[in-house]
Amino acid sequence: MESFLFTGGRLLDPARDRLLDGFSVLVEGGRVREVSDRPIHSASATRLDLDGLTLMPGLIDAHVHVIAAMVDLGANAMQPSSLAAFRAGAVMRGMLMRGFTTVRDVGGADAGLAIAVEEGLVEGPRLVVCGKALSQTGGHSDLRSPFDDRPGIFSERVGALGRLCDGVDAVRRAAREELKAGARFIKIMANGGVASPSDPIHALGFSREEIRAVVEEAENFGTYVSAHLYTDAAIRRAVECGVHSLEHCNLITAETAAQAAAAGAIAVPTLVTYEALAMEGAAMGLKPESVAKIETVRRSGLESLDIMRRAGLPMAFGTDLLGGLHRHQSMEFEIRARVLPAAEIIASATTVAARLLRMEGEIGVIAPGAHADLLVVEGDPYRDPALLQREAALRAILRGGRFVRNGLG
Secondary structure, three states: OOOEEEEOOEEEEOOOOEEEEOOEEEEEOOEEEEEEOOOOOOOOOEEEEOOOOEEEEOEEEEEEOOOOOOOOHHHHHHOOHHHHHHHHHHHHHHHHHOOEEEEEEOOOOOHHHHHHHHOOOOOOOEEEEOOOEEEOOOOOOOOOOOOOOOOOOOOOOOOOOEEEOOOHHHHHHHHHHHHHOOOOOEEEEOEOOOOOOOOOOOOEOOOHHHHHHHHHHHHHOOOOEEEEEEEHHHHHHHHHOOOOEEEEEEEOOHHHHHHHHHOOOEEEOOHHHHHHHHHHHHHHOOOHHHHOOHHHHHOOHHHHHHHHHHHOOOEOOOOOOOHHHHHHOOHHHHHHOOOOOHHHHHHHOOHHHHHHOOOEOOEOOOOOOOEOOEEEEOOOOOOOHHHHHOHHHEEEEEEOOEEEEEOOO
16 A cells, blocks of 8 residues: 655644644555654655645544435335445445545444445445444334334335334344444434424434343443434433433433533534425425424524533534435534534544544544544635535545545646
8 A cells, every 4th residue: 555745734633623833644554654743754655745735634424324315215215225235335435525534324334335345345434334223113213104004114125224123122132133233333213303204303212221221232242322312301311321422412401411411422413414404305305294394403403502512512523414415414514613613613523523433543633543534625624614515625535545536736
């Protein structure tokens, strides 16, 4: 594998919340070999002068569904699995070209897709998967219409985001099966949702006993549970049951945010998905009953960021986009910038997300031993985080020490 020596320019260090001058970075064997404020000498490395540019860690999106090639998730689940897999490849390549070098899939993708990326069969971000999300009957992964009593939801197909399980024994078995198949964590649908037909936003998913059973199975395996959550009651209950990763959290209160922070949880807001669904969801196949639910969570999204920040609840970067809306992925930076300081937004897509993925020191940083997942950008993301959504500003992208875009001349 080719080695590179980056010199000049500025180094973005999320741990220090600023740009650093006068640093050189040596990349060898797909990893960062050396970072120094003194000259680095390498006879074999290709030297790249970044004068006027910024070198930063690759971005991390901690809430994606790479198999969601359609906004209509029922139709997505009914695709032939071969077609869904190829379409997932196209979705992942798009994410990588936007600078996301690692993503956490929170429902749908299996270990096979992650292996395909690592073997170079698919060009995409490093993929951390949970397999199929677990849902109760009538929950957020039950995409059958209210009067459709056919068993199952095509959960064996690649295009299905989730699987149904009811009762403590069933959720234990489902969690064990996903972990056996290579899941790195477990995802549950613990609240109602927008894209599902039968569960209003306020509906609680699973009993406390079922949630605790899943948490125990994950902890027994050395990992954690992520939960789809909107309402304050659902979030509070999930935290009390031991859930670690809190997805969405639009309707959280200050008291519950403080409780979650004290428990060591991490939140993953996904505000861009509501903006995108409001703009284009109906035109892309989102059913009317789902369109009607969007405003319930959309209008509280920005307020939730301020509530969680004041409570000291860490927030990772997430987007949760579907189908043709994936192209809006980087808009999340602009939306968060309406409320949050730029340094915290950058950290959410680097160091905080790396901690959530349990990959601290491996991704989200430019440090010896880390994966050489790097971006070269024009401008200062601390002054203007929205520049990360402008393709022209992303001059180069490296994933695992290999250029997937090189506009450095």
